[in-house]
Amino acid sequence: MQSTITTHQQGYRYGLRQPGNILTFFTRSISNNVDLETIDDWLATKLEVTIEPRPSYVYKVNDAEAEKVGALMWRVLLLGRYLQQIAGIPVFDPGLILDVRKDDKDPSQWQSRIVVPMLDGIPFKGIDHTYSSALKLIMLLQKQGHPSGAPITIYNVIQKKILPPLRSMITAGISTIPILRAAYRCQIPFRHIGSGIYQLGWGSKSRLMDRSSVDSDSVIGVKLTTNKILAASLLRAAGLPAPEHIPVNSREQAVLAADTLGWPLVVKPADKERGEGVTVSITNKEKLSTAYKNAASFSKQILVEREVPGICYRLLIANSKMLYAIRRGPRSVEGDGKHTVSELVDSANRRNKAKPSWLQEKHCPLDKQALEAMSLEGFSPDSVPDKGVRVPLRKIESTAWGGYIEDVGEHVHPDNREIAERAARLFELCNAGVDIISSDITQPWHDNGAIINEVNYAPYFGGNDIARSLIPVYLEKLMNGDGRIPIEIVVGSDKAVEEGRSRQESFIRRNVDCYLTSHNLTVTPSGEHLTFPFESLFNRATALLKNKSAEALVLVVQTDEFLKTGLPIDHFDRLIHVDNDIINWNDSNRKINSDVRQELLKLLQFFAQKINKS
Numbered sequence: 062m063q064s065t066i067t068t069h070q071q072g073y074r075y076g077l078r079q080p081g082n083i084l085t086f087f088t089r090s091i092s093n094n095v096d097l098e099t100i101d102d103w104l105a106t107k108l109e110v111t112i113e114p115r116p117s118y119v120y121k122v123n124d125a126e127a128e129k130v131g132a133l134m135w136r137v138l139l140l141g142r143y144l145q146q147i148a149g150i151p152v153f154d155p156g157l158i159l160d161v162r163k164d165d166k167d168p169s170q171w172q173s174r175i176v177v178p179m180l181d182g183i184p185f186k187g188i189d190h191t192y193s194s195a196l197k198l199i200m201l202l203q204k205q206g207h208p209s210g211a212p213i214t215i216y217n218v219i220q221k222k223i224l225p226p227l228r229s230m231i232t233a234g235i236s237t238i239p240i241l242r243a244a245y246r247c248q249i250p251f252r253h254i255g256s257g258i259y260q261l262g263w264g265s266k267s268r269l270m271d272r273s274s275v276d277s278d279s280v281i282g283v284k285l286t287t288n289k290i291l292a293a294s295l296l297r298a299a300g301l302p303a304p305e306h307i308p309v310n311s312r313e314q315a316v317l318a319a320d321t322l323g324w325p326l327v328v329k330p331a332d333k334e335r336g337e338g339v340t341v342s343i344t345n346k347e348k349l350s351t352a353y354k355n356a357a358s359f360s361k362q363i364l365v366e367r368e369v370p371g372i373c374y375r376l377l378i379a380n381s382k383m384l385y386a387i388r389r390g391p392r393s394v395e396g397d398g399k400h401t402v403s404e405l406v407d408s409a410n411r412r413n414k415a416k417p418s419w420l421q422e423k424h425c426p427l428d429k430q431a432l433e434a435m436s437l438e439g440f441s442p443d444s445v446p447d448k449g450v451r452v453p454l455r456k457i458e459s460t461a462w463g464g465y466i467e468d469v470g471e472h473v474h475p476d477n478r479e480i481a482e483r484a485a486r487l488f489e490l491c492n493a494g495v496d497i498i499s500s501d502i503t504q505p506w507h508d509n510g511a512i513i514n515e516v517n518y519a520p521y522f523g524g525n526d527i528a529r530s531l532i533p534v535y536l537e538k539l540m541n542g543d544g545r546i547p548i549e550i551v552v553g554s555d556k557a558v559e560e561g562r563s564r565q566e567s568f569i570r571r572n573v574d575c576y577l578t579s580h581n582l583t584v585t586p587s588g589e590h591l592t593f594p595f596e597s598l599f600n601r602a603t604a605l606l607k608n609k610s611a612e613a614l615v616l617v618v619q620t621d622e623f624l625k626t627g628l629p630i631d632h633f634d635r636l637i638h639v640d641n642d643i644i645n646w647n648d649s650n651r652k653i654n655s656d657v658r659q660e661l662l663k664l665l666q667f668f669a670q671k672i673n674k675s
């Protein structure tokens with residue numbers, strides 16, 4: 062069994078909605094009794110792989126054995142996509158099977174050619190590693206017949222051998238996959254710039270995104286949010302309710318701060334996030350000393366803060382307006398009216414442990430923190446909570462320990478919504494997670510002493526059903542639609558340039574700033590020639606897709622370059638075929654033959670919405 066990358070393609074091919082590479086696989090030993098239903102069930106239940114029907118276009122076979130190989134290769138594509146996603150690589154198009162046939166040199170081998178999506182910046186060895194690994198796993202499953210007893214072994218292979226190389230190739234944030242998955246479903250094109258930064262959309266409609274942060278977020282605002290002292294000071298100066306705290310650098314200073322602020326208290330690092338080093342409900346000097354030690358293990362900058370009674374609510378501000386609001390409860394177990402808290406915790410941990418490590422939550426023991434948290438609510442490990450009653454295992458929700466959420470968007474008082482949106486604008490953040498501590502979010506902050514506890518840059522967006530359901534709404538407003546600009550392609554010789562200029566002028570007459578480019582000529586909306594350091598239609602078009610002044614593009618195809626590179630776009634609005642005088646990209650003195658020309662036109666037609674022949 063081996064795989065070889067046979068073609069490097071920088072662009073879009075075969076109708077894929079993400080750039081693609083062609084891989085060739087050779088396989089043997091296909092079982093006569095392949096149970097696809099069992100394999101699919103295993104992939105879906107054990108790994109949570111989405112099983113989609115295989116598309117009927119491009120790949121067709123009449124041979125029963127070839128069909129069997131093709132069916133397994135389709136599972137390879139689905140598993141390869143899944144492996145990349147859990148590694149943080151936003152690949153959503155499953156790819157295509159181009160052909161399946163007996164190897165000419167060795168009839169005992171099956172040769173499968175597949176086109177798989179790639180992400181800019183991911184080395185080819187990463188693509189090969191992904192799908193070679195997926196092939197090995199699928200072949201293992203089909204040989205075992207009934208793979209129900211193999212999950213731990215396969216989990217370990219994925220966790221220890223497959224994922225580490227992939228994760229080393231990408232910078233991934235926890236919001237990246239949910240947001241880009243929604244963008245893909247909303248037909249919004251995106252490309253990886255590098256370091257986890259993506260361009261969504263084209264030209265004048267393009268935006269840059271890093272996790273949930275966008276290009277309009279203020280760098281200064283971001284700097285302020287990472288320092289709790291500065292952030293609270295700015296909030297207070299702007300007339301917004303903020304925490305009262307005192308910076309300290311010793312236990313003795315912490316005691317003095319307690320004398321000033323009074324009990325109960327919160328101790329936290331001034332420059333950390335995700336709930337790291339935070340202790341709440343401190344009511345005496347002994348607990349204060351322990352809390353200080355905990356915070357000091359994370360940072361040298363420590364805050365002693367007056368505790369505000371209430372619950373933490375996250376108001377997600379997107380495009381400067383509240384998109385949703387959730388109540389953030391601590392890690393807990395839910396009662397069923399039959400089992401003790403201890404039994405519920407054990408059951409939850411067993412279910413969690415049975416999952417692959419990348420789907421697991423942190424194991425939550427019945428430790429001192431859990432006992433204190435449940436005691437405050439009147440529970441013990443031997444309590445039998447009623448059905449639906451939650452028993453807290455931590456005092457607060459945190460990234461470290463997790464928690465549960467409840468949708469409260471319809472219940473947020475308008476005044477509370479207003480201060481959250483004001484806070485985001487104050488820090489000049491398009492997107493922000495504003496945490497309000499309130500005893501009742503339905504009541505205005507000025508009636509119950511609620512505060513803005515934190516303003517968070519690049520908030521986690523997409524980690525729950527509420528957020529995921531609203532990402533398309535957020536993206537539609539952010540991108541002003543699907544982020545696409547009109548693009549037309551004209552094919553032919555010098556006459557195609559003339560037709561292209563005519564199409565460009567028609568856009569300009571409609572007050573649309575349209576650029577025209579061929580492989581060696583680029584014309585701005587004002588008629589000036591734009592100089593590039595390369596003679597390549599792919600590279601020039603790619604550059605113009607990043608140009609914020611480009612409101613439309615006309616691409617003039619005069620060579621067969623796209624057969625080598627693929628297209629720089631996954632869709633265009635009109636194809637105009639002027640004539641057949643198309644030259645060879647590598648030899649400008651030679652025209653391409655009719656077979657190559659038809660191959661080029663077929664490639665273009667994959668992505669064309671409207672085809673015209675001039």
